Structures are given as structure tokens and as C-alpha cells.
Amino acid sequence: MATSYERYQKRRLISSYFSVILSIFLVLFLLGSLGLFIINSEKISNNFRENIPMSVYFKDTAKPEDLKSFEEEVKKSAYIKDIVFVHKDSAAVSQQEVIGEDFVHFLGFNPLQNSFDLHFKGAYVEQDSIKNIELNFKENNLIDDVVYDRQLVDLVNKNIQTITYWVLIISGFFALIAMLLINSSMRLSIYSKRFIIKTMQMVGATKAFIRKPFIWTSVKLGMIGSVLAIIGIIILTYYADQKFPTLHLLQDYQSLITVCAGVFIVGIIITYISTYFATQRFLNLKSDDLY
Structure with missing residues (x-):
């Protein structure tokens, strides 16, 4: 027991x-x-912030040396994480794959522009900071437009x-x-x-x-x-x-x-x-x- x-x-x-x-x-x-x-x-x-891209589109009058100069200048900036040049022909091929049609052949010319896709360091992906960067880019007469998702940055x-x-x-x-x-x-x-x-x-x-x-x-x-x-x-x-x-x-x-x-x-x-x-x-x- x-x-x-x-x-x-x-x-x-x-x-x-x-x-x-x-x-x-x-x-x-x-x-x-x-x-x-x-x-x-x-x-x-920062990982989420750094995945928000900004696209900078150049006018057709921009020469290769102008594009190269812009890229080198941006790479020296404290806010940049990476920058990738997108040629207008490469952009056209990508768009054709998306929409499934050869719009270049249909139009007879490529309406797209040479551009750069930029990703910034997380600390700079704030509405004020990224707005100042956008305004700074637009001072360049060769730049046609600067595009990024403002609502996504705020969200x-x-x-x-x-x-x-x-x-x-x-x-x-x-x-x-x-x-x-x-x-x-x-x-x-x-x-x-x-x-x-x-x-x-x-x-x-x-x-x-x-x-x-x-x-x-x-x-x-x-x-x-x-x-x-x-x-x-x-x-x-x-x-x-x-x-x-x-x-x-x-x-x-x-x-x-x-x-x-x-x-x-x-x-x-x-x-x-x-x-x-x-x-x-x-x-x-x-x-x-x-x-």
C-alpha cells in the first residue's frame, strides 16, 4: 500500500x-x-520601406552621358540604397509581356522613356524626406517625371x-x-x-x-x-x-x-x-x- x-x-x-x-x-x-x-x-x-520604388523618367533629349552623370551623382547620395537603369527598349519588352501585345509595332515607335528605378534607405522613406528628394530631381530639366506611391509611403x-x-x-x-x-x-x-x-x-x-x-x-x-x-x-x-x-x-x-x-x-x-x-x-x- x-x-x-x-x-x-x-x-x-x-x-x-x-x-x-x-x-x-x-x-x-x-x-x-x-x-x-x-x-x-x-x-x-526599414525592410518594408526600402521595397517602395521611385521611378525617374528622362526626356528623349537626354544623352547617354547625361544619364550616366545622373546615376553617378545619385550613387554618392546618403539616401540611396540602390539604383537601376531601365532602357526604354527593355521597358517596352516588359510591357509587351504584361499586356500580351506588341504595341511598338502597332504604333510604329516606342512611346516609353529611359528611366531609373531607385530604392531609398529606410530612414529616408518618410513623406517629408522623399518629397524633398522628388523636388530636387525635378530641378533637372532633363527629367520628365518622378513617380512613386505616395499613399503607400504614408500607409x-x-x-x-x-x-x-x-x-x-x-x-x-x-x-x-x-x-x-x-x-x-x-x-x-x-x-x-x-x-x-x-x-x-x-x-x-x-x-x-x-x-x-x-x-x-x-x-x-x-x-x-x-x-x-x-x-x-x-x-x-x-x-x-x-x-x-x-x-x-x-x-x-x-x-x-x-x-x-x-x-x-x-x-x-x-x-x-x-x-x-x-x-x-x-x-x-x-x-x-x-x-
Whole structure:
């Protein structure tokens, strides 16, 4: 009978430990993922901004040396990420593939113009900055038109600000949930041993002596949960890096190490604090209150 009871207690203890580790893993994985997003938020937002193109169309009177001079001048600018020359004949071929008709043959001439497709660095894809660049280009008499999606620029910047704001709120919410959830799991784990705690007190054990093994056990569970969360974050980062290779998330070792170290430390701190206050509560209970 005693053996059966001991097995039951052991299964109950393992189940309690598993729930604690699972709670720590889930919460820290979510917090770590949000932390990684916040750290790389500027890089992610710049990636979206830098994919918004601007097309600069030149008049037919522009000579090859004029086009070359413009390209070299723009390449020296601080705002440029890349610039690609699009010859009018290449543009005509692309348009023919899109519409499925040879409009050059039909019209008897190519109505398109030589142009440059520009992508700017993320910091310059703001309405004021990009407007100044547009006005600067239009001062060139050889440039016929400058085209970019103004609404898309506004929409991207507005959405990035909104997303960043809500991510910060959600991160704070999850941090609070983490404390409550892990604290609850710790208290449930210690609750099953409340009689052992009271027995140790009755034979003269100090609070620090009683508390020590509980804290150490909880910290070890916190370490296990943290390591599992770190593995999950690394897998998530690898997946995101495969989907968005231009972000180079895996190459940013500093950010990844910072998040993983933060997750590990937070896992230890939360379990330590939760266990300390949970054991303190049962240490202060009277014998009648244990039931």
C-alpha cells in the first residue's frame, strides 16, 4: 500500500514539475519572440520601406552621358540604397509581356522613356524626406517625371507606428501574465509539500534552511523552461530568416544572444521570486490553516 502511495506521489510531483516547466516555456517563448521583434523592429520596418520604388523618367533629349552623370551623382547620395537603369527598349519588352501585345509595332515607335528605378534607405522613406528628394530631381530639366506611391509611403509608416505601439502593450501584458502564471504554478507545486514545510519548522529548521531546497528546485525548473524557450526562439528565428532572408536575423548574433540571455535570466528571476513568496506564505501559516 505504501509503495502504491509513493508511486502516486511521485507521479503527482512529476506532473507538477511538468506543468511548471510548460508554463515557463510558453510564457518565456512568447516574451522572447516579442523581444526579438522589438529589437529588430527598425530593421523590419526599414525592410518594408526600402521595397517602395521611385521611378525617374528622362526626356528623349537626354544623352547617354547625361544619364550616366545622373546615376553617378545619385550613387554618392546618403539616401540611396540602390539604383537601376531601365532602357526604354527593355521597358517596352516588359510591357509587351504584361499586356500580351506588341504595341511598338502597332504604333510604329516606342512611346516609353529611359528611366531609373531607385530604392531609398529606410530612414529616408518618410513623406517629408522623399518629397524633398522628388523636388530636387525635378530641378533637372532633363527629367520628365518622378513617380512613386505616395499613399503607400504614408500607409507603411502609419502601420509601422501602430504595430510597434501595440507590440509594446502586448509585451507588457505578457510580462504580467508570466509573473502570475509562473507564480501560480510555483504555489501549486509547493502547496503539496506544505505539511513537510510545517514539520521541518516544528523540529527547529529555520525559514532560510527550509526555503533553500524549494528555491533551488524551482530555479532548476526555470532553467529547463528557459532553455526550451531559447531553443524555440532559435527555431523561430531560423524560420523567419528563411522566409525573409533580407533581414539577416541569424547573422545578427548580438540581438539573438541578448534575447536568449534575457530569457534565461528572466526565467531564473521569476521562479526565484515566485518560490520565495510562495514558501514564505506557507511558512507563516498556522497548523490549523494547512487544512
